[in-house]
Amino acid sequence: MLQIHCPYCQEYREEEEFSYAGQAHIERPSEPESLTDQEWAQYLFFRKNPRGLHHEMWYHIHGCKQFFNVCRHTVTYQIISSYKIGDRPELEQSKAVDKESINAN
Amino acid sequence: MQINRLNHGGNIDRNQVLSFQFNGMTYQGYQGDTLASALLANGVNVVGRSFKYSRPRGIMTADAQEPNAIFQIGTNASTIPNPRATQTPLYDNLVASSTNGWPNVEFDMMAGIGKLGGAMMPPGFYYKTFMYPQSMWMNYEKLIRKGAGLGRSPMTADPDRYDTMHHHCDVMIIGGGVAGIMAALNAAQTGANVIICDEQEQLGGQTLSSTETVNDITATQWLSQQIEQLRKQENILVLSRSTTFGYYDHNLIGINQRCTDHLGEHVPHSTRQRVHKVRAKQIVLATGAHERPLVYGNNDIPGCMLANAISTYIQCYAVIPGNKLVLMTTNDSAYQAAIDWHDAGRQVMAIIDTRPKTDSAIIQQAQNKGINIIFSHAVIEVQGSKRVNSVNIAPINNTGDNVIGPAINIVCDTVASSGGWSPVLHLSSHLGQKPLWRDDIIGFVPGQNDLLNCGAVSGKYALLSVIEDGIATGGKAAELSGFERLTDLPIPDIIPQITAAPMALFHVPHIQTTSRAPKQFVDYQNDVTAAAIELANREGFESIEHVKRYTALGFGTDQGKLGNINGIAITAKSLAKTIPETGTTIFRPMYTPTTMGALAGAHVKQLFAPARFTAMHQWHLQHGAEFEDVGQWKRPWYFPKNGESMQQALLRECLATRNSVGILDASTLGKIDIQGKDAREFLNRIYTNAWSKLGIGKCRYGVMCKEDGMIFDDGVTSCINDHHFIMTTTTGGAAGVLQWLELWHQTEWPELEVYFTSVTDHWTTMTISGPNSRKVLQKVCQDDVSKQALPFMSWIDATVAGVKARIFRISFTGELSFEINVPANLGLSVWQHIMDAGAEFEITPYGTETMHILRAEKGFIIVGQDTDGSVTPQDLDMNWVISPNKSFSCIGKRSWDRIDTKRNDRKQMVGLKAKDTNQVLPEGAQIVLDPQQKLPMTMVGHVTSSYFSACLGYSFALALVKSGTSRYGETVYLPQANGQIYEAEICSPIFYDPKGERQHVE
Structure with missing residues (x-):
C-alpha cells in the first residue's frame, strides 16, 4: 500500500484515500475535428506502460477532491515526486534512470 | 502421566x-506450555500423517518452521485450521486434532496405500495420473483433498470480534530476540517512538534456552532484566504473540496480534485478534535464524527433531522428548542439545559430527562430560515406525559426498540433527528483493533494501556479536528516523568462545544411490524427498521456481520453511551449480497463515460496506417494501400488498400509475449543484447538446459521453439562474459523474469559473406520476402548477405541505409527472402529506421495477442496462440529443466521425415483441437471424430490458441489434440453453403513447 503526498493538502496520506486516474500530461487536442482518425486514436487509446518512471494522475477522492500528478517507479513503486496539475515534473523520464533501476532489481 | 517432564x-x-x-x-x-511441549511431555509420538504417503509424523521443531504438528484447534464456530502447535499456547480445555489421517493418525488407511504406492508416486504424480479422462478431475480432486487434510474452515458465523489499529512510529523492530530487544532499548533512549513485536508468547528468542553467562549472571537472568527495562520504557510498545505477516510498500508492515487465543477458545467481550498496520520511518529486521535439519534416510520417523528444538524444550518447558539421543551436526551450536540432554539426566548415545576431527570450546565441554563424539561420520538412516528405535551411522568423506565405509547401528529413540542456520529473511523479500548467499555462514541473508538487519538474520550468531549488532543497529535506526544518536548502551561482558568452522552439508549421502536409499525427506508436509527433487531435475525442471511447482516443495501450509534451503542445495548439487546460481524462490506474504477474521477486522456485517437510506426508508419498511441495492442505496423494488406475488404487485403498480397516480421515492438520483459564471459553457462542453439558450426555470435532458463517443451517463439539468444549474445523474453514476466533471475542470479547463457540489443527500425527491398527479399536488401546494404556469420541462419554487420546495415537471414514465424536491430532513413529512392527499385517488407507491417497466414502455433508456459503454447516442437513434453546431467540440463528438462509429451495421436499439405474447424474453438473451444455423451461430444482438406490460397486455423488450433501426418488422430468434428457441419481431422501441400526448393532460 502506497503512501502518497497530496500537493494540495501538503501531507502524506494512505493510498486508500486516493484513486488512480491514468497517465498524466495528456493534452486534449484543441481542434479535434482537424485531426485524422489515426491522430485522434493516438490521443484516445494509446498509453505508456513503462518499466521505470511513470507520470500518472491520482485523485484525492476521499480528501480534497483534487487531481494531481505523481512520478512513480513502476518496478520499485518508489514515488519520486508529486506535483500539482499544470506543473511540470522535476524529473523527466530518462532512459538512464530506467536502466539503472532495472539492473538494481 | 507427563513421562517426559523434568x-x-x-x-x-x-x-x-x-x-x-x-x-x-x-x-x-x-x-x-505450548501445545507442542505438552504433547511431548506426555510422550505423544505421532501427531499427524504426511500428505502423500501418510507416514506417521512427530513434532520436529519448537518454532514457526513446524511442518508436522499443524492442527485443527478449537471446536465449531471458533475453530482455526492450521496453527502450529509449537506456537499455540496451552489453555485449559484446549481441543486439538490432526488435520489429516483417516480414520485416525495411529491407524491410517491411507498409509497402506502410501507404502504400496510410495515408489510409484513420483513428483508430478497427480498431474500424470489424474489427467485422463479430464472430466473426472473434479471427482479425483475431492478425494485427493479429503486425503490430504489441509484443515477445515468453520461452517458457521464467527462468534469472535477482531479489529485493526493503525500506528505511525519512528522505529519498528520485528523480532523480540536479544538483537531486537537491544535495538529497541538503544533506539528508545534517543526519544524515538519504538514498536517491537515478537511472534512467540515470550520475548527472548534463542537466548531463552541459552546457558551462557552475561555480566556474571546467567544469560536468561540478564535477558529478564533487559525485558523488564523494555516494558518500563514509555516510548516502547511491546507486542508479543504478534506475527509480522507482511512487509509492504513505503515501509508498511502488517502484524497479527493474537490477543486472547492463549486464554481460551472463545473469550466473550474481547478482541480475539488484532491487526496492527504500522507505517514506520525505519524498520529493523531482527527475526533471527531457523535451524536447518539434515536430509537423511527415514528422517521423518517420530523422534527425529531439530537439535535446537531439543534445547528449547528442555530449557523453556522442562520437557525432554526421549531417553536415548543421537545428535548429528555439521557445526558447534548443536552440541548444546546433547549437553542439555546429558545434564537433564538422560543418555546421549553419541554426537555424530560430520566434520573431520576438530576442536572448540563446546566440543571440549561435551568431551569433559564424557559424551562420545564420532567425527567424519553421519547418520545415514533411521529405523523405526512410529518412533525411532535405532540409527545407522557410517563414515563419510571430507566433502560429505560419499559414504566411505560400512555402517554400524546405534540404538536410540531420538535423533537430533543440525545442518546450520538459515536467517529468517522472508519479510525482506516480500517486495521482490532476492536474498544473497553467503558462503561464510552457509546461508542466505536479506538483499539490499530499505530495512536494517541485525542479529542472526544478518548472519551473526554468537551472543556477544548479536548484542553488539542490536545496539548498533538500534542507534542507526533512530538516527535514520531523525533522532540524534546518543552514546550507545554499554556492551555487557561475555567471554567469547573459541568455535570451529561449520561444514556445508545438506543432504547426507547413503550407501545406496538417492533413488534407492530409504526416503530422505526435504519437505515434510508435502512429502517431497531428495530423490523426487533429483528426478525433477532429470526430467528437465532446472529453474528452482519450476522445481518448486513440479515437486510441490514448499507448497504446504508451513510454506516449506524447514526444507526450502535443503531443496535448493540438492537441486544445485544435482545440476552441478552453486547455490547462488540456483537462487531461491520468492517469499510472499503471509509469513505464517493469518486468519480471515483478523484481516477483515471490524469490517463485517453492517460495517462491511456502507448502505445509504433515503428519508422515507422507515415508511417503506412499514409498507412492506422489498428492497433492491442500487450502488450503496437501498431502494424500494416493489410494494407487495396482501400476499401478492412480485408480478401481481407490478401489474397493480403500473396500472395505478397509468390510470390514476403513483409515487416514487427518487431521492437516490445523483444531484450536482453547478455554480459559476462559466457553468453554461462547461455544460456545453461536457454534454452532447447545447445549453447556451436554456432559459431560467427550464429543464433539459442531456447525455454525457466519454471521449470515445460512448454514452456513460444521462439526466436532466435545470437552470436556476444564469450562473447556477442543478444536474441530476443516474443513481449509480453520481460519484463517477462528479469525478468526471472535476477531472475536466481541473486538468483541461481550469480557466472556467465553475464549482461542483454533490447535493444528493441534501434533497429528498418524490415523483408523483399519472393523470391525477396534478390534482394531488394542488391539494398540498397553493402555488400555480397549471400547464401554463408550470409547462413540461420547467421548474418552479413552491411551497409543498408547508415546506419550501422545487417542483420539476419532468417525466420518466411518459405520464404527467412532478418531481418534488424538499430538504431531506422534511422529506418524510411531505411524503406523508402527499400520501394523505392522494388517498382519494388511490395514490400507489411504486418501486424501481415499476419505474423500469413504465420507462421501457416509452423506450427511455437506462444507462448501464440498455447501454454498456459501447453505445453511441446515434446507436440509440437519439440524434436529437446532439447539437452539431456548438462552437466547442464537446467531449465525444470527434469520435462519432471515426470509421468504427460510422458503420451502419452497429448494434442499434430496437423494440422486440415476443411471438408468444406472454413470454418474457430473458434479459441478456442472444439474438440470431437463422435458428437453423449450425453452432456457433452468428449472433446479431442481445436483449437489454424485458418485461410484461400490464398496460399493453403483452410482453415486450428493448434490444441492441445489428442494423436494428432498418430491420423493423423482421423476425428474429433467441435460442436458449435448454434448446428452446423464442421468436420475436423487431419494432420501434417506443411501445406506449408514441406521440407523447399523455404528459400534457390538463
Whole structure:
C-alpha cells in the first residue's frame, strides 16, 4: 500500500484515500475535428506502460477532491515526486534512470 | 502421566495444571506450555500423517518452521485450521486434532496405500495420473483433498470480534530476540517512538534456552532484566504473540496480534485478534535464524527433531522428548542439545559430527562430560515406525559426498540433527528483493533494501556479536528516523568462545544411490524427498521456481520453511551449480497463515460496506417494501400488498400509475449543484447538446459521453439562474459523474469559473406520476402548477405541505409527472402529506421495477442496462440529443466521425415483441437471424430490458441489434440453453403513447 503526498493538502496520506486516474500530461487536442482518425486514436487509446518512471494522475477522492500528478517507479513503486496539475515534473523520464533501476532489481 | 517432564527448570508454572484434548484423548500440561511441549511431555509420538504417503509424523521443531504438528484447534464456530502447535499456547480445555489421517493418525488407511504406492508416486504424480479422462478431475480432486487434510474452515458465523489499529512510529523492530530487544532499548533512549513485536508468547528468542553467562549472571537472568527495562520504557510498545505477516510498500508492515487465543477458545467481550498496520520511518529486521535439519534416510520417523528444538524444550518447558539421543551436526551450536540432554539426566548415545576431527570450546565441554563424539561420520538412516528405535551411522568423506565405509547401528529413540542456520529473511523479500548467499555462514541473508538487519538474520550468531549488532543497529535506526544518536548502551561482558568452522552439508549421502536409499525427506508436509527433487531435475525442471511447482516443495501450509534451503542445495548439487546460481524462490506474504477474521477486522456485517437510506426508508419498511441495492442505496423494488406475488404487485403498480397516480421515492438520483459564471459553457462542453439558450426555470435532458463517443451517463439539468444549474445523474453514476466533471475542470479547463457540489443527500425527491398527479399536488401546494404556469420541462419554487420546495415537471414514465424536491430532513413529512392527499385517488407507491417497466414502455433508456459503454447516442437513434453546431467540440463528438462509429451495421436499439405474447424474453438473451444455423451461430444482438406490460397486455423488450433501426418488422430468434428457441419481431422501441400526448393532460 502506497503512501502518497497530496500537493494540495501538503501531507502524506494512505493510498486508500486516493484513486488512480491514468497517465498524466495528456493534452486534449484543441481542434479535434482537424485531426485524422489515426491522430485522434493516438490521443484516445494509446498509453505508456513503462518499466521505470511513470507520470500518472491520482485523485484525492476521499480528501480534497483534487487531481494531481505523481512520478512513480513502476518496478520499485518508489514515488519520486508529486506535483500539482499544470506543473511540470522535476524529473523527466530518462532512459538512464530506467536502466539503472532495472539492473538494481 | 507427563513421562517426559523434568522435575525442575523451565518457564512453566507447575501449580497450574491444564488439561487438554488431542485427537480425542485427554492429557495434562502446565501453564506456560505450548501445545507442542505438552504433547511431548506426555510422550505423544505421532501427531499427524504426511500428505502423500501418510507416514506417521512427530513434532520436529519448537518454532514457526513446524511442518508436522499443524492442527485443527478449537471446536465449531471458533475453530482455526492450521496453527502450529509449537506456537499455540496451552489453555485449559484446549481441543486439538490432526488435520489429516483417516480414520485416525495411529491407524491410517491411507498409509497402506502410501507404502504400496510410495515408489510409484513420483513428483508430478497427480498431474500424470489424474489427467485422463479430464472430466473426472473434479471427482479425483475431492478425494485427493479429503486425503490430504489441509484443515477445515468453520461452517458457521464467527462468534469472535477482531479489529485493526493503525500506528505511525519512528522505529519498528520485528523480532523480540536479544538483537531486537537491544535495538529497541538503544533506539528508545534517543526519544524515538519504538514498536517491537515478537511472534512467540515470550520475548527472548534463542537466548531463552541459552546457558551462557552475561555480566556474571546467567544469560536468561540478564535477558529478564533487559525485558523488564523494555516494558518500563514509555516510548516502547511491546507486542508479543504478534506475527509480522507482511512487509509492504513505503515501509508498511502488517502484524497479527493474537490477543486472547492463549486464554481460551472463545473469550466473550474481547478482541480475539488484532491487526496492527504500522507505517514506520525505519524498520529493523531482527527475526533471527531457523535451524536447518539434515536430509537423511527415514528422517521423518517420530523422534527425529531439530537439535535446537531439543534445547528449547528442555530449557523453556522442562520437557525432554526421549531417553536415548543421537545428535548429528555439521557445526558447534548443536552440541548444546546433547549437553542439555546429558545434564537433564538422560543418555546421549553419541554426537555424530560430520566434520573431520576438530576442536572448540563446546566440543571440549561435551568431551569433559564424557559424551562420545564420532567425527567424519553421519547418520545415514533411521529405523523405526512410529518412533525411532535405532540409527545407522557410517563414515563419510571430507566433502560429505560419499559414504566411505560400512555402517554400524546405534540404538536410540531420538535423533537430533543440525545442518546450520538459515536467517529468517522472508519479510525482506516480500517486495521482490532476492536474498544473497553467503558462503561464510552457509546461508542466505536479506538483499539490499530499505530495512536494517541485525542479529542472526544478518548472519551473526554468537551472543556477544548479536548484542553488539542490536545496539548498533538500534542507534542507526533512530538516527535514520531523525533522532540524534546518543552514546550507545554499554556492551555487557561475555567471554567469547573459541568455535570451529561449520561444514556445508545438506543432504547426507547413503550407501545406496538417492533413488534407492530409504526416503530422505526435504519437505515434510508435502512429502517431497531428495530423490523426487533429483528426478525433477532429470526430467528437465532446472529453474528452482519450476522445481518448486513440479515437486510441490514448499507448497504446504508451513510454506516449506524447514526444507526450502535443503531443496535448493540438492537441486544445485544435482545440476552441478552453486547455490547462488540456483537462487531461491520468492517469499510472499503471509509469513505464517493469518486468519480471515483478523484481516477483515471490524469490517463485517453492517460495517462491511456502507448502505445509504433515503428519508422515507422507515415508511417503506412499514409498507412492506422489498428492497433492491442500487450502488450503496437501498431502494424500494416493489410494494407487495396482501400476499401478492412480485408480478401481481407490478401489474397493480403500473396500472395505478397509468390510470390514476403513483409515487416514487427518487431521492437516490445523483444531484450536482453547478455554480459559476462559466457553468453554461462547461455544460456545453461536457454534454452532447447545447445549453447556451436554456432559459431560467427550464429543464433539459442531456447525455454525457466519454471521449470515445460512448454514452456513460444521462439526466436532466435545470437552470436556476444564469450562473447556477442543478444536474441530476443516474443513481449509480453520481460519484463517477462528479469525478468526471472535476477531472475536466481541473486538468483541461481550469480557466472556467465553475464549482461542483454533490447535493444528493441534501434533497429528498418524490415523483408523483399519472393523470391525477396534478390534482394531488394542488391539494398540498397553493402555488400555480397549471400547464401554463408550470409547462413540461420547467421548474418552479413552491411551497409543498408547508415546506419550501422545487417542483420539476419532468417525466420518466411518459405520464404527467412532478418531481418534488424538499430538504431531506422534511422529506418524510411531505411524503406523508402527499400520501394523505392522494388517498382519494388511490395514490400507489411504486418501486424501481415499476419505474423500469413504465420507462421501457416509452423506450427511455437506462444507462448501464440498455447501454454498456459501447453505445453511441446515434446507436440509440437519439440524434436529437446532439447539437452539431456548438462552437466547442464537446467531449465525444470527434469520435462519432471515426470509421468504427460510422458503420451502419452497429448494434442499434430496437423494440422486440415476443411471438408468444406472454413470454418474457430473458434479459441478456442472444439474438440470431437463422435458428437453423449450425453452432456457433452468428449472433446479431442481445436483449437489454424485458418485461410484461400490464398496460399493453403483452410482453415486450428493448434490444441492441445489428442494423436494428432498418430491420423493423423482421423476425428474429433467441435460442436458449435448454434448446428452446423464442421468436420475436423487431419494432420501434417506443411501445406506449408514441406521440407523447399523455404528459400534457390538463
